[in-house]
Amino acid sequence: MKSFDRADTIFRNEDVLREDWRPDAIIGRDDEMTKYHDALQPVIRGAQPLNIFLYGKTGVGKTVATELILDQLQDDAADYDDLDVTVEYLRCNSLNSSYQVVAHLINSLKPDGEEIATTGYDQQTLFNILWDELDRIGGTVLIVLDEIDNIGTDDDILYELPRARANGYVTAAKPGVIGISNDFKFRDRLSPKVKDSLCDEEIEFPPYGADQLIEILEDRAGQAFQDDALDDGVVPLCAGIAARDSGSARQALRLLYQAGTVAANQDAPQVTEAHVREAEDQLQREEIADKIRDLTTHAHLILAAVVKHHVQGGTPLRTREIYPAYQELAHEAGIDPLVLRRMRDHLSELALYSVLDRRKRNDGYNKGSYHEFSLAIPVETAVDVLESITRVRELEIGLRGLAERNDAL
DNA sequence: GATCCACAGGAAATAGTGGCTT
DNA sequence: AAGCCACTATTTCCTGTGGATC
Numbered sequence: 001m002k003s004f005d006r007a008d009t010i011f012r013n014e015d016v017l018r019e020d021w022r023p024d025a026i027i028g029r030d031d032e033m034t035k036y037h038d039a040l041q042p043v044i045r046g047a048q049p050l051n052i053f054l055y056g057k058t059g060v061g062k063t064v065a066t067e068l069i070l071d072q073l074q075d076d077a078a079d080y081d082d083l084d085v086t087v088e089y090l091r092c093n094s095l096n097s098s099y100q101v102v103a104h105l106i107n108s109l110k111p112d113g114e115e116i117a118t119t120g121y122d123q124q125t126l127f128n129i130l131w132d133e134l135d136r137i138g139g140t141v142l143i144v145l146d147e148i149d150n151i152g153t154d155d156d157i158l159y160e161l162p163r164a165r166a167n168g169y170v171t172a173a174k175p176g177v178i179g180i181s182n183d184f185k186f187r188d189r190l191s192p193k194v195k196d197s198l199c200d201e202e203i204e205f206p207p208y209g210a211d212q213l214i215e216i217l218e219d220r221a222g223q224a225f226q227d228d229a230l231d232d233g234v235v236p237l238c239a240g241i242a243a244r245d246s247g248s249a250r251q252a253l254r255l256l257y258q259a260g261t262v263a264a265n266q267d268a269p270q271v272t273e274a275h276v277r278e279a280e281d282q283l284q285r286e287e288i289a290d291k292i293r294d295l296t297t298h299a300h301l302i303l304a305a306v307v308k309h310h311v312q313g314g315t316p317l318r319t320r321e322i323y324p325a326y327q328e329l330a331h332e333a334g335i336d337p338l339v340l341r342r343m344r345d346h347l348s349e350l351a352l353y354s355v356l357d358r359r360k361r362n363d364g365y366n367k368g369s370y371h372e373f374s375l376a377i378p379v380e381t382a383v384d385v386l387e388s389i390t391r392v393r394e395l396e397i398g399l400r401g402l403a404e405r406n407d408a409l
Numbered sequence: 410g411a412t413c414c415a416c417a418g419g420a421a422a423t424a425g426t427g428g429c430t431t
Numbered sequence: 432a433a434g435c436c437a438c439t440a441t442t443t444c445c446t447g448t449g450g451a452t453c
Contacts, residue, residue, distance in 0.1 A: 099437065119437050120429030296440085319416075342441060344417070360417090364451025368415025412453070423442070429435075 009226060010264040010271060016224040017257035019250070026068060027219060028212035029061050032203055036069050039201040043140055044076060046083055049176025051162045051198050055184055056205030059248025062180050065205070066144055077140075084139030091146045098157035102126050105143065109133045127160060131169040138172040148179045149186035158194045207247020213239035216249050217256055225260065231272045234259065238276055258283055288377050289385045291353045298338055299346045300392050301329045304399055306356060306375060307382050316359065316372040319344060333395035347373060355382075 015021060026033065036052070043049050054062045070087045077085040088108055095101050103118040106129055110116070116129065134141055143161065151157070161177050164170045179198060181187070190198070208216070217235045238259065242252035258279035263271040292303065305325035309317050323340055330337035338346075350373075351358035357376040362369035375382060383399050386392050 097438080117428055119427065120435090122429090122436060125429095298440095338440095339442060341418085341443080345441090348418085360449085362415095362449045362451080364414085364449075365412075365453070366414055367451075368413080369449055370416050410453100413451100415448105417446105417448080419444105419446080421442105421444085424440085426437105426439085428437090431432100431434090 008264065009269055010229045010260050012224060012226050012229075014224055014257065014260065016220050017253055017260070019254075021220075022064065022067060023219075024068075026061055026064055027216050028208060029065055029205065032061075032205055033065060033069065035201070035203050036065060039203070040069065040073055043073060043085060043142070043176070044080070044083070046080075046140075048165065048174050049140055049142060050200040051176060052178045053181070053187065053199045053202045054179070054205060055181045055187060055202070057207055057246060057248060058182050059246065059250030059252075060205040060207055061249065062205050063146060066146075066178065066180065070142065070144070086137055086139060086141045087144065088141065089144040089146065092148050092150045093146075094150070096150050096152060097154045098151060099123055099126065099154075101145065101148075101151060101157050102130055106130050106133055109137065123156070127169075131164060134164065134170045134173040134175055136172075140174045140176065142176045142178060144178045144180065146180045147182060149181040149183040153189055153191075155190050155194045158190065158198050162198055208243065208249055208252075209247070210236075210239045210243035213243055213247075213249060213252045217252055220253060221256065224257075225271070229260075229271060231270050233273045234271050234276055237273050241276070241280060254283060255279055285381055288353075288355065288381060289388070292355060292382075292385045293389060295346075295349070297335065297391055298330075298343075299350065300386060300389060301333065301335070301337075301395075302326050302343060302346050303350060303355065303382065304386055304392070305329055306373060307379060307386070307399060310375045310379055315374040316357075317374065318361075318370045318372050319347065320370075322347070322373065329395075335395075347371070 036054075039050050039052050054066070056062055067089075074085055074087060077083040088105070090101070090105055090108055092101055092104075095104055100118065102123075103116065103121075103126060106126070107115040107118070109130075110133060121129075145158075148158070158177065158179065160167075160169075161175055164175055165173070177198060187195070187199070187202075214235055217239055221230060221235060235256070238252050238255045242248055242255060245251060255276065259271050259276040262279050262282070263275045266275075268275065292300070295303075302322065305322055305328075306315070306317060308325060308329075309315055309321070314321075319340070323343060326343060327337040347356065347358070350356040354376050356373045359372045360369065361372050386399055
């Protein structure tokens with residue numbers, strides 16, 4: 001067995017590359033920061049805060065910018081005795097209704113141990129609890145709702161919160177909302193009354209360009225890696241891939257980190273472009289695997305049915321061909337199969353996640369129109385992931401055997 | 410241009426879970 | 432314990448659609 005030792009030729013301090021690392025300055029977002037700063041100016045004067053709406057894709061600095069600027073704001077506010085600024089940050093990651101957002105918001109405002117249940121109340125009662133809580137805290141309360149686009153069209157909270165004071169629901173508190181959205185279209189989906197009240201100030205964070213990403217990566221790489229641990233082409237390559245793909249600093253950093261890990265695991269003296277390519281491949285595979293893992297058992301069975309056909313050379317497949325195969329697998333596994341309509345939903349979901357390819361076909365008179373599906377990921381990946389899910393392995397579908405037989409061909 | 414098929418996918422009803430208040 | 436409430440996954444029912452053929 002290989003021994004553990006600290007003589008690392010690659011990393012100096014890899015924490016700098018981790019997702020949760022907070023830089024103490026943000027690179028390449030000067031205009032946005034200026035706008036942000038101006039929008040928060042009323043807070044320091046003790047006035048009712050403006051509502052701010054940030055939008056831009058993931059990994060373009062919205063959350064980091066918010067954390068940095070609100071820290072600064074709280075520091076500066078401490079200089080004034082008559083100012084009391086509270087910041088409450090809530091990730092609306094898995095909250096898909098106003099109700100859920102309010103319930104979780106209350107729980108993060110409440111002292112530990114006094115949390116309430118996140119279901120069971122009617123909406124009005126819940127809002128009343130929130131108003132009481134805000135008044136108990138008092139002063140300026142800035143509420144950051146990150147990934148707020150998750151709540152979809154149910155935007156009651158976004159309507160009520162900014163007007164709580166005007167409507168007399170709260171008297172001691174001055175609430176302000178900072179909404180952060182990954183989805184540009186979210187703003188358009190909001191009801192008109194919300195658009196009015198929420199969007200006093202809007203700041204758009206554009207995707208990073210390759211040059212900006214290089215700057216960001218170099219800044220971190222200097223701290224994270226040993227001197228000369230990176231081949232010259234590595235940073236530009238990571239930046240280039242990320243810029244073309246998403247413009248996301250998160251993706252660029254993840255790629256650089258993974259490339260470093262690959263190199264370190266191989267005991268390579270330096271991180272090279274080949275390591276970056278390999279890292280890119282690994283990350284893509286992981287991403288697909290994570291998506292698949294999160295699906296329900298039925299979706300797994302449906303995917304297994306497609307894999308089975310694929311192995312036997314039968315893709316692309318139309319829905320009506322997949323259904324019996326899925327039913328059979330479900331029966332073998334002792335599970336009641338879903339109705340066709342429901343399987344359609346699962347197929348669309350798989351297509352949405354790019355696990356399956358979906359093509360619309362229309363053969364016209366007497367033939368009708370339908371969808372055709374085929375596997376959009378390598379079979380081995382699909383089989384590996386499915387086999388790695390305990391629940392699926394227990395069902396003993398025998399995918400592995402099928403795949404191996406396929407290899408033999 | 411009308412027709413017609415095979416399906417996609419919308420809408421509403423239902424089942425089931427967890428948790429509230431009285 | 433009974434009666435609500437929110438929410439998710441599912442079933443049931445049904446309307447809408449694209450394009451080759453008539």
